[in-house]
Structures are given as C-alpha cells and as structure tokens.
Amino acid sequence: MNLFQLNKKLKPFVRPYHWLVVATLLLTLVGSLAAQVNAWILRYTVDGITDLVNKHEALAAGWKLLRFITIVLLAKEVLNAVIQFGQKFFGEKLRILVSQDLAQAVIEKVLTYKVAFFTGNNNESGKLQTRIDRGIESLTRLVQNFFIDILPLFANAVLSLFLMFNANFYVGLVGLCIIPVYFFITQRQAVKLSGWRRSLRGFRESKSQGIISIIDSITVIKSFNREKLESKKQLDLQKSLTDNQIQTRKTSFIFDGLKSFIEQFGVVLIIILTAYLVLNQHMTIGAIMFHILLFNNVSAPIRQLHRIYDEMNDALIYSEGFFEIIEAKDAVEQTGTYRPEKIVGKFEVIDVNFAYPNGTHALHNINMVIEPNKITALVGLSGAGKSTVINLLDKFYNPGTGKILLDGIDLNEYDTQFLRDNVGLVLQRNHIFNGSIRENILYGKPAATEDEIIDAAKKAFIHDQIMGLPNQYDSKAALLSGGQQQRIAIARMFIKNPPIIFLDEPTASLDAVATEQIKNSLDAIKQGRTVIIISHSLSQIIDADIIYAMAKGRVEESGTHEEVYAQNGVYKQIFDASARSLNIEKIARTIDM
Numbered sequence: 001m002n003l004f005q006l007n008k009k010l011k012p013f014v015r016p017y018h019w020l021v022v023a024t025l026l027l028t029l030v031g032s033l034a035a036q037v038n039a040w041i042l043r044y045t046v047d048g049i050t051d052l053v054n055k056h057e058a059l060a061a062g063w064k065l066l067r068f069i070t071i072v073l074l075a076k077e078v079l080n081a082v083i084q085f086g087q088k089f090f091g092e093k094l095r096i097l098v099s100q101d102l103a104q105a106v107i108e109k110v111l112t113y114k115v116a117f118f119t120g121n122n123n124e125s126g127k128l129q130t131r132i133d134r135g136i137e138s139l140t141r142l143v144q145n146f147f148i149d150i151l152p153l154f155a156n157a158v159l160s161l162f163l164m165f166n167a168n169f170y171v172g173l174v175g176l177c178i179i180p181v182y183f184f185i186t187q188r189q190a191v192k193l194s195g196w197r198r199s200l201r202g203f204r205e206s207k208s209q210g211i212i213s214i215i216d217s218i219t220v221i222k223s224f225n226r227e228k229l230e231s232k233k234q235l236d237l238q239k240s241l242t243d244n245q246i247q248t249r250k251t252s253f254i255f256d257g258l259k260s261f262i263e264q265f266g267v268v269l270i271i272i273l274t275a276y277l278v279l280n281q282h283m284t285i286g287a288i289m290f291h292i293l294l295f296n297n298v299s300a301p302i303r304q305l306h307r308i309y310d311e312m313n314d315a316l317i318y319s320e321g322f323f324e325i326i327e328a329k330d331a332v333e334q335t336g337t338y339r340p341e342k343i344v345g346k347f348e349v350i351d352v353n354f355a356y357p358n359g360t361h362a363l364h365n366i367n368m369v370i371e372p373n374k375i376t377a378l379v380g381l382s383g384a385g386k387s388t389v390i391n392l393l394d395k396f397y398n399p400g401t402g403k404i405l406l407d408g409i410d411l412n413e414y415d416t417q418f419l420r421d422n423v424g425l426v427l428q429r430n431h432i433f434n435g436s437i438r439e440n441i442l443y444g445k446p447a448a449t450e451d452e453i454i455d456a457a458k459k460a461f462i463h464d465q466i467m468g469l470p471n472q473y474d475s476k477a478a479l480l481s482g483g484q485q486q487r488i489a490i491a492r493m494f495i496k497n498p499p500i501i502f503l504d505e506p507t508a509s510l511d512a513v514a515t516e517q518i519k520n521s522l523d524a525i526k527q528g529r530t531v532i533i534i535s536h537s538l539s540q541i542i543d544a545d546i547i548y549a550m551a552k553g554r555v556e557e558s559g560t561h562e563e564v565y566a567q568n569g570v571y572k573q574i575f576d577a578s579a580r581s582l583n584i585e586k587i588a589r590t591i592d593m
C-alpha cells in the first residue's frame with residue numbers, strides 16, 4: 001500500500017467531518033499569510049530607521065514609525081492567537097471524531113468475522129490489539145497530515161518562494177535549488193527505513209502478545225518457578241526491538257543532520273548573495289534580513305513537509321496492519337437466508353471432512369444422525385474430534401467436503417443468527433463476562449424478567465449460593481469459583497431456552513453433588529429438544545439415547561450403550577478404563593457398608 005491508496009481508504013472516515021477540515025484549512029491559510037508579515041515589517045523597520053538615521057530626522061519621526069510597527073505586529077499576534085485556537089481546536093476535534101469512528105468500525109467489522117479469523121496464526125489477541133491500537137493512533141496522525149497540514153504547508157512554501165523570486169531572481173533560484181536536494185534525501189531515508197519499520201511492528205506485536213500470555217499464565221509460571229525463563233524470553237524479544245529502534249533512530253538522525261546541513265548551506269548562500277548585491281548598491285541593508293526570513297519561510301514548511309512525509313511512512317506500516325483487519329473480506333462469516341417457523345432439530349451429518357485453517361485434518365468422512373427429543377453423546381479420547389463436530393453444527397466453521405442438514409435443509413442455507421438463536425452452547429471452560437451475575441445470566445435473554453433469572457439460576461442449582469453472597473445477583477461473576485461459573489453458564493443456557501443444546505463437558509468442573517443436580521436438570525429439559533453432549537462422565541454417557549464413539553477424527557461405532565459396548569472397540573476400551581479408574585468394586589463395597 002502506498003500513501004495515495006491509504007489516503008483513499010481514509011477519506012470515507014473524514015468525509016462526515018469535511019466542514020472541520022475546511023474550517024481548519026481556512027484558518028491555517030490566514031495564519032500562513034499573517035506569518036509573512038514579519039519579513040515585511042523587519043525590512044520596513046531596518047530600512048525606515050536607516051533612512052531616518054541617514055537623514056538625521058527628529059526622534060518624533062522614529063516614534064511614528066515604531067508606533068506603526070507596534071500596532072501592526074500586535075494586531076497580527078492577536079489575530080494569530082485567535083487563528084491558532086481555532087486551528088488547534090477544530091484539528092483536534094477532527095482527529096478525535098475520526099479516531100472514534102475508526103475504533104468503532106474495526107469493532108463492528110471484527111464482530112462479523114468467522115471464528116477461524118481469531119484462531120488464525122497471526123491473530124492472537126495481543127497481536128490484534130496492538131495492530132488495532134497502533135493502527136488507530138497512526139491513522140489519526142495521518143488525518144492531521146493528509147487533510148490539515150499538507151495543503152497549507154505546501155501553499156506556504158510556494159507563496160514564500162514566489163516572494164523570494166519577487167524580491168530577487170537569484171535569491172529565489174537558491175531557494176528553488178535547495179528543495180529537490182531535500183526531497184531526494186527524504187526519499188532515500190524513507191526507502192532505508194521501511195524494512196526496519198515493518199519488523200519493528202512485528203516485534204511490538206509479539207511483545208504485547210508475550211505480556212498478555214504472562215498475565216494469563218501467571219499461576220502456571222509461578223508454580224513451575226519459571227519466572228526467569230519467561231523474563232529471559234521477553235528480554236530477548238525486547239533486545240531485538242531495542243536494536244531495531246536504535247538502528248531506526250540512528251538512520252533518521254543521520255538523514256536529519258544531512259537535511260539540516262543542506263538548509264544551512266542555503267542560508268549561507270543567501271547571505272553571501274545578498275551581501276554581494278547590497279555591496280553592489282543593488283539593495284538596501286534591510287534586504288539581508290528580509291531574504292533570510294523569506295528563505296526561512298520557504299525552508300520551514302519544506303522541513304515540516306519532510307517531517308510529515310517521514311511520519312506518514314512510519315504510520316503507513318501500522319495503517320497497513322489496521323486495514324488488513326478491517327478489509328479481511330474472506331473472514332466475514334457467511335450466512336444464508338432460511339428462517340423456518342419452527343426448528344424440529346434433526347441433524348444429518350453426511351460424509352463430512354474438515355481441516356482447521358492451520359491444516360490439522362480433524363474430521364474424516366463423518367456420518368451421523370442426531371435426532372430431536374433424544375440425547376446424543378459423543379465419546380472419544382482427547383483430540384478425537386468431538387468438539388470439532390459441535391463447531392461445525394454451530395456453523396463456527398464450514399465442512400471442507402460433505403454437508404450438514406438441519407431438518408432436511410443444508411446448514412449453509414440457514415440464517416446464521418437465526419440458527420444460533422436456536423442453539424444453546426455450554427462449554428468446558430465457560431466464558432464469564434466482566435459484570436455481575438445478573439448481567440451474565442441475562443446474556444442468554446436480555447429482556448428476561450427477574451423471575452426468569454431466578455428460575456434459570458434455580459434450574460442450574462446456583463440460586464442458593466448466589467443468595468448467600470454479600471451482593472447476591474449483583475456480585476461480580478468473575479470472582480466465583482470455576483464450578484459456580486459453570487453453573488452460571490448453564491443458567492444462561494436455561495434462560496435462553498433453545499430447542500437445540502450442545503453441551504461440551506458441561507459438568508467438567510463441578511463437584512459430584514452439583515454434577516448429579518445438573519444431570520437431573522438436563523434430563524428434565526431434554527424433552528422436545530435436540531441435546532448433544534460430550535462427556536467423559538460414565539453416568540452421562542450411559543443415559544444417552546445414542547452414542548457416537550470417535551477416534552482420530554472418525555466415527556468408529558454408534559448405537560445405544562449396549563450396542564456400542566458390544567462392538568468391542570474404542571467405546572468398550574474407554575468405558576472399561578473409566579470404570580476401572582472409578583475403582584467400582586471398592587466403591588460398591590463402601591456403599592454396601
């Protein structure tokens with residue numbers, strides 16, 4: 001992406017506030033015209049005083065001159081103060097508003113993306129966050145550069161150049177010759193820095209990801225005493241970042257120095273040239289200062305333009321990353337339009353193959369029929385592909401080949417939001433949002449009444465515990481224990497009351513009593529619904545109406561508990577091992593006692 005393309009992408013965000021751009025530009029233009037006054041006044045003063053001194057005029061004439069200069073300069077400064085306030089305020093308002101729109105645009109976009117986008121290799125939360133934050137920061141700076149700074153600076157430089165030529169052709173020529181040299185150096189600087197800047201962005205993203213990962217894993221790090229190891233990993237990353245930063249700065253400073261030298265060289269040329277012209281009686285002494293100030297009026301905006309160009313190149317790198325996120329068209333979740341009156345809840349999985357974006361082939365030729373009014377259990381060792389089946393049934397991912405039908409219609413034809421309105425999902429590690437217990441349960445049905453909330457909490461056997469907390473339903477949900485949080489997630493599903501329920505080890509972090517209670521609740525709500533449960537708990541598996549035993553991404557056996565057990569395969573293996581691990585004989589003896 002180059003600066004022109006970036007400017008085009010940025011325009012839609014600035015368009016709603018074009019009046020702010022126009023107001024700021026007008027003020028800047030008036031400001032730059034006012035800035036030219038200094039050079040004129042200086043020449044007028046020096047020449048006027050020299051004249052008075054030469055003519056031995058009375059002091060009164062000098063006062064008149066000084067009064068005039070004072071009035072003009074003060075009036076100009078008052079005007080300047082007003083202009084600067086307007087310029088800064090409108091400019092800042094524009095930046096703040098555009099930054100607000102950019103931040104909202106990226107959130108709205110990202111929320112439409114498929115799950116695969118978030119599990120993609122380069123999109124870990126820390127990296128995405130840095131790319132978004134830095135992107136917005138850079139783009140906001142670019143708004144200032146593109147829409148406010150460039151035009152007046154350019155106009156200022158051209159006007160000053162014109163005045164220089166008007167003052168003296170040769171002096172103007174010196175000013176004109178310096179500009180391309182300046183441009184050439186800046187261009188070299190941009191080329192030299194672009195590679196470093198790109199890798200700097202990568203280092204920064206990895207660094208943020210590293211910090212987030214330390215915070216997330218702090219208990220594990222501490223329990224293994226791996227603080228030094230983690231610190232070393234970060235130090236290595238930081239060192240690469242630091243090397244890169246130092247190199248970038250060094251190069252920038254060398255080029256900045258070169259540009260300064262060229263500018264000063266211009267000043268020296270102007271002094272020599274004007275002094276020559278004064279000595280040759282072509283000009284008054286006031287012309288020396290006048291020309292230097294005019295040259296300064298040319299070089300100052302040019303210097304600013306180059307600073308902006310450099311800043312733009314820096315911002316370009318982060319803006320690229322930002323627009324990659326906002327324009328990830330392939331990442332947008334697909335939806336159909338089918339919204340039936342009622343969902344019966346019969347799934348047919350036909351010859352489905354599926355690989356995750358990283359290439360892991362998780363499902364091979366899967367065939368399943370999942371009936372309504374029944375509990376279907378998916379059983380298998382870790383990594384067998386059970387959760388992946390649920391991911392496909394909830395349209396988080398699409399099958400590679402084969403198809404999935406719901407009530408005879410291809411899942412792809414369903415309106416995705418409609419489908420998810422009809423699905424309740426309880427996962428092993430349930431997400432609790434920042435907020436109160438009430439807010440977390442309400443997430444399942446925002447318009448629910450207080451009675452409905454309490455009813456759902458009772459069904460999830462968490463109501464009594466909530467009532468025992470100091471702030472009851474207003475307590476912070478994140479401070480609950482793992483098992484309590486899981487029951488909040490189950491309550492959230494109960495309040496949603498969907499016809500299809502997917503349970504991925506819903507009782508994994510519950511105590512035995514809670515597991516039994518939840519099992520009873522789930523048994524009670526299975527009527528008239530489709531329930532799929534993934535579980536390693538024997539009690540939940542045995543009671544299922546149909547069991548699919550999976551291994552290495554394939555369905556190995558299916559049927560009722562007795563049928564599947566009789567097949568003497570992977571299910572029997574898992575079942576026997578689970579029973580042995582329970583030490584059933586001893587348990588039975590204990591219970592008998």
Ligand SMILES: Nc1ncnc2c1ncn2[C@@H]1O[C@H](COP(=O)(O)OP(=O)(O)OP(=O)(O)O)[C@@H](O)[C@H]1O
Binds near residue numbers: 380384
């Ligand atoms: N987001 C992902 N990206 C890439 N590979 C994945 C992803 N999620 C799961 N896998 C891989 O797909 C395979 C099946 O995983 P899945 O989570 O479906 O297994 P599972 O049977 O549910 O296991 P468990 O009982 O441990 O939860 C595994 O090899 C796993 O490494």
